[in-house]
Structures are given as structure tokens and as C-alpha cells.
Amino acid sequence: FEFTLMVVGESGLGKSTLINTLFLSDLYKERNEASYEPPQTAQIEKKTLCIEEQGVKLRLTVVDTPGFGSSLSSDDCIRSCCDYVDEQFRAYFAEESSIIRKNIVDNRVHCCLYFIPGHCHSLRPIDVEFMLNIHEKVNVIPIISKADMLTEKEKIQIKQRINDSIKSHEIKIYQLPDCDSDEDEDFKQQDKELKACLPFAVVGSNTILEVNGKKMRGRQYDWGVVEVDNPAHSDFTKLRNMLISTHMPDLKEVTEDVHYENFRTQLISK
Amino acid sequence: FEFTLMVVGESGLGKSTLINTLFLSDLYKERNEASYEPPQTAQIEKKTLCIEEQGVKLRLTVVDTPGFGSSLSSDDCIRSCCDYVDEQFRAYFAEESSIIRKNIVDNRVHCCLYFIPGHCHSLRPIDVEFMLNIHEKVNVIPIISKADMLTEKEKIQIKQRINDSIKSHEIKIYQLPDCDSDEDEDFKQQDKELKACLPFAVVGSNTILEVNGKKMRGRQYDWGVVEVDNPAHSDFTKLRNMLISTHMPDLKEVTEDVHYENFRTQLISK
Ligand SMILES: Nc1nc2c(ncn2[C@@H]2O[C@H](COP(=O)(O)OP(=O)(O)O)[C@@H](O)[C@H]2O)c(=O)[nH]1
Numbered sequence: 001f002e003f004t005l006m007v008v009g010e011s012g013l014g015k016s017t018l019i020n021t022l023f024l025s026d027l028y029k030e031r032n033e034a035s036y037e038p039p040q041t042a043q044i045e046k047k048t049l050c051i052e053e054q055g056v057k058l059r060l061t062v063v064d065t066p067g068f069g070s071s072l073s074s075d076d077c078i079r080s081c082c083d084y085v086d087e088q089f090r091a092y093f094a095e096e097s098s099i100i101r102k103n104i105v106d107n108r109v110h111c112c113l114y115f116i117p118g119h120c121h122s123l124r125p126i127d128v129e130f131m132l133n134i135h136e137k138v139n140v141i142p143i144i145s146k147a148d149m150l151t152e153k154e155k156i157q158i159k160q161r162i163n164d165s166i167k168s169h170e171i172k173i174y175q176l177p178d179c180d181s182d183e184d185e186d187f188k189q190q191d192k193e194l195k196a197c198l199p200f201a202v203v204g205s206n207t208i209l210e211v212n213g214k215k216m217r218g219r220q221y222d223w224g225v226v227e228v229d230n231p232a233h234s235d236f237t238k239l240r241n242m243l244i245s246t247h248m249p250d251l252k253e254v255t256e257d258v259h260y261e262n263f264r265t266q267l268i269s270k
Numbered sequence: 271f272e273f274t275l276m277v278v279g280e281s282g283l284g285k286s287t288l289i290n291t292l293f294l295s296d297l298y299k300e301r302n303e304a305s306y307e308p309p310q311t312a313q314i315e316k317k318t319l320c321i322e323e324q325g326v327k328l329r330l331t332v333v334d335t336p337g338f339g340s341s342l343s344s345d346d347c348i349r350s351c352c353d354y355v356d357e358q359f360r361a362y363f364a365e366e367s368s369i370i371r372k373n374i375v376d377n378r379v380h381c382c383l384y385f386i387p388g389h390c391h392s393l394r395p396i397d398v399e400f401m402l403n404i405h406e407k408v409n410v411i412p413i414i415s416k417a418d419m420l421t422e423k424e425k426i427q428i429k430q431r432i433n434d435s436i437k438s439h440e441i442k443i444y445q446l447p448d449c450d451s452d453e454d455e456d457f458k459q460q461d462k463e464l465k466a467c468l469p470f471a472v473v474g475s476n477t478i479l480e481v482n483g484k485k486m487r488g489r490q491y492d493w494g495v496v497e498v499d500n501p502a503h504s505d506f507t508k509l510r511n512m513l514i515s516t517h518m519p520d521l522k523e524v525t526e527d528v529h530y531e532n533f534r535t536q537l538i539s540k
Pocket residue numbers: 010011012013014015016017018031145146147148149202203204205219418419420424
């Protein structure tokens with residue numbers, strides 16, 4: 001089972017921490033060097049990880065754009081991400097159309113987690129620009145990063161503004177599919193609550209802390225502990241369940257039936 | 271007594287909240303409208319406030335650059351700030367050189383608070399670019415904003431990296447003057463601690479909360495309360511004391527003797 005996840009956002013938004021937290025890995029080593037200088041190029045970086053989730057072996061590829069938003073002009077980074085997605089489509093198309101029928105390796109990008117800084121009032125021009133350029137090539141899931149800087153009231157407000165902005169700019173983010181009408185009420189209620197929570201406001205951490213004798217992942221502040229797995233503190237668990245437990249097959253399906261189809265249609269019509 | 275303070279940084283970094291908190295004013299109305307769209311132009315905005323501090327009447331002008339960092343290219347915003355500072359120098363020079371001796375209004379910018387997002391690993395290209403363009407025109411004080419997203423360890427790390435970056439790029443930020451050698455030990459120790467704290471990592475808030483029966487300004491989270499005036503939580507008090515109680519005369523003096531002198535020298539040599 002292969003899955004490719006692209007993570008995009010400025011340096012320092014906690015992307016590597018979140019990836020490590022999501023997949024309980026140390027795919028990204030802790031950046032503790034005193035002189036860490038984030039890269040400033042539009043270069044794409046790839047990391048592969050084999051994990052086992054609910055008995056299923058998963059070969060996960062994480063595509064990172066470390067230089068995003070760091071240069072004084074953001075066009076290069078946006079183009080670099082879009083080109084990468086297109087290249088995977090081209091490679092897949094070439095394999096699919098080849099005379100020799102062999103096992104095709106699916107390196108297409110199935111999902112793009114787009115990190116928005118928690119401090120923003122709403123979507124910034126760079127956020128709109130990026131998503132409009134890539135929303136017809138890949139499933140985009142916007143993430144509000146470092147949500148522990150937001151009070152409950154601010155979280156609701158920023159989610160509202162981002163959703164309004166997504167609507168007014170006609171950005172097509174990944175839509176959670178509708179429930180089958182024959183699902184039970186509990187399931188429908190849960191699905192409704194999940195959708196009401198978008199975009200997810202996430203806190204990530206790999207630090208294990210002991211609170212009241214219980215071990216948990218979180219961030220230790222002078223004034224309290226933020227718990228990654230506490231739904232009141234972070235939408236992390238919702239994101240993890242959606243991405244890994246429930247919606248991974250749908251993300252792959254939409255990539256095949258919608259985004260790849262868009263690509264093929266454009267290619268053939270040229 | 272006149273003082274002009276310029277605040278620069280991206281929208282959403284808590285600049286207006288901090289100004290209101292510093293001067294116990296509501297110079298900036300709370301932006302609670304559901305559809306707040308931050309401005310995206312390089313326009314400069316000015317607000318004036320008369321406050322009384324320790325018996326001294328102060329006419330404070332706050333110069334804000336609301337569109338900073340929002341456009342896809344940051345050069346316009348940087349130039350807009352530099353032009354503003356130069357315009358005030360030109361106006362002052364014109365008044366100073368006029369035949370008619372009248373009371374000159376000093377609108378020169380005495381201090382620029384530059385807000386760095388707390389989520390950055392270290393100075394970004396836009397931060398370096400801005401400070402290098404303006405450090406010989408105005409006293410620059412970099413501020414790490416929304417410091418409540420940083421743990422104690424992260425705060426120390428980011429201050430270290432910013433200071434290293436300031437040194438390696440040869441950015442001339444405002445230097446707190448040395449203590450007179452005849453000051454008492456207590457004073458020298460306090461001065462030493464203040465300098466070790468730079469750049470200040472600040473949390474601002476105008477919300478009054480009641481904690482253990484005591485009223486204080488802070489931010490209420492599910493996991494605890496961040497107190498603006500608590501030195502363990504925020505360098506706010508240090509910044510306020512330096513800016514308003516102790517170093518305002520020096521900031522004006524350095525503007526007159528160094529920055530304005532630079533300007534006059536360049537003007538005369540042309
Ligand atoms: N406040 C806060 N800080 C976080 C969070 N996640 C990670 N960090 C911290 O942010 C810094 C940068 O994280 P990193 O994962 O390296 O960011 P990246 O550059 O986007 O990959 C580190 O000091 C992390 O400990 C979070 O959810 N909230």
C-alpha cells in the first residue's frame with residue numbers, strides 16, 4: 001500500500017514535528033543545533049518510511065518543501081510544488097501507456113497538507129495563490145498550525161474566516177465524502193462533527209510528558225501543559241484518524257478519478 | 271514631550287494588541303468583525319495618542335504599516351517604511367534650516383519595533399532585508415511576538431539564533447547604553463540582566479482575567495493562563511520599562527545625534 005503525502009508551509013510551522021507525531025516516527029531528526037539555518041531554495045525533499053497501521057503495511061513517502069515562503073518572492077516555491085505533482089502524473093502516465101505491462105509504482109501525490117500560520121487573521125495572498133495553483137492537481141487539506149497560540153474563541157474565529165475565504169476565492173479543498181444514508185445515527189453525528197471542525201487546528205509534539213501520573217505527548221509551558229491527543233487542545237486526533245484510519249483509500253481514489261483524470265484530459269487535448 | 275514609534279510586522283502578530291497593552295489605551299479597536307480582511311497595501315497609517323506617564327504629558331504617534339509582508343513581494347513595504355522615515359527627516363531639516371525661527375515639531379521616528387513571528391527558526395530573509403534597509407535611519411528594536419507559543423527552552427534557542435544572525439549580517443539594532451561606572455551594583459546587575467534578555471519575547475493582551483482572586487491582563491487557555499506582567503511568561507514589563515520609563519530620552523537622543531546626523535551628512539554631500 002503506497003501513499004504519498006506532500007507537506008507545504010513556511011519553515012518553523014511545526015511540519016516535521018507533526019509528521020513525526022502522526023506516524024510515531026523520527027523521520028525528521030530534532031533540529032537542535034544552535035546554528036540551524038532553514039533552507040532557502042525552492043528544492044523539493046523526499047523521505048520514505050515504512051509503517052504498519054492496523055495490520056496493513058504502508059510505504060509512506062513524505063514530500064517536503066523546506067524553502068517555502070522563505071525567499072522574498074514566493075512564485076518559485078509554488079511552481080516547484082506544482083511541477084513536482086505534474087512530474088509524478090507524467091511518470092505514471094508514461095508507465096500506464098507503456099507496451100510492457102508491469103507493476104506500476106504509484107508515486108502520485110495523494111494529499112497535500114498546507115500549513116497556515118496560526119497567527120494570521122485569515123488566508124493571506126500567498127495561501128490563496130498556492131491553493132488556487134494546486135487544488136486541481138492534488139487533494140489539499142489546509143491545517144492551522146501551532147494552534148496552541150489560539151484561545152478557544154480565536155480558533156473559532158479563524159476557522160470561520162478561512163472557510164469564508166476558501167468559499168469566496170472558490171478554492172477546491174479536499175471534501176470529506178458524504179455519509180451513506182444507511183449509516184447509523186452515531187456515525188452520521190460523528191461525521192457531521194468532523195466536518196464542522198475543518199480546517200483542523202493542530203498542535204504537534206514528540207515530547208512525552210507525565211501529567212498526573214499519566215504519560216502523554218504534549219508541550220510543557222510555565223502556565224500549563226498542552227496535550228496533543230486532547231480534542232479540547234488540538235484537532236490532532238481528528239486529523240490522524242481521517243488521514244490514516246478512515247480516509248486514506250478515498251484520498252487515493254479521488255487522486256486517480258479526479259486529479260489524474262484532469263491531468264490526462266489536459267495532456268490528451270494538447 | 272513628543273515621541274514617534276513605528277511598528278512593523280505582518281498582520282496578525284499582535285502589534286495593535288501590544289500597543290494597546292503598552293499604553294493602556296484602546297488606540298486600536300478590537301478587530302472582532304467576522305469578515306476582517308487585513309489591508310494589503312504598502313500604505314502607512316498614523317495614530318496619535320496623548321498619555322500621561324509618571325507626571326509627564328506625552329504626545330505619542332504610532333506609525334503602522336498594516337500591509338507589511340502580506341503582498342507576494344515585500345520590497346514595496348520595506349521601501350514605504352524607509353521613505354516615511356526619510357520624509358520626516360526632510361521635513362525636520364526644512365524647518366531647522368528655515369529663516370523664521372519657530373517651534374519645530376519633531377515628527378521624526380524615534381524607535382521602530384520590528385515584530386518577528388514566534389514560529390520562525392531564526393531571522394528570515396525579509397527580516398534581514400528590512401532591518402538592513404532601515405537600521406541606519408532609525409533605532410530598531412526587534413520583538414519576538416506571541417511568545418506564548420514558545421517553551422522556555424525554545425525561547426532561549428530562538429533568542430540565541432536571532433542574536434547570532436544579527437551579528438553575522440551586521441545589523442545595527444538599538445544598543446542599550448552602558449551603565450555609568452559609578453552606578454550601584456544592583457543597578458548594574460539589573461542592566462546586565464536586561465541586556466541578556468534581548469531580543470524581548472513578548473505576550474500582549476488587553477483582556478483582564480481573574481486568577482486566584484487577583485485581576486491581571488492575560489490570555490486564557492484551556493490549559494492555563496498566560497500573564498502579560500509575569501516575567502517568566504513574557505518580557506512585556508521589561509519592554510515597557512525600557513521604552514517608557516528609562517530609555518525614551520536616549521532613543522530621542524540617538525535619533526538626533528546619530529540617525530538624523532547620517533541623514534544630514536548624506537543630504538549635504540549630494
Ligand atoms: N507552539 C507550538 N510549537 C510547535 C508545535 N509543533 C512544533 N513546534 C515547535 O516549533 C519549532 C519548529 O518545528 P519544526 O517541526 O522543526 O518546523 P518545520 O520547520 O515546519 O518542520 C520546534 O521548536 C517545535 O518544537 C506546535 O504545535 N505548537
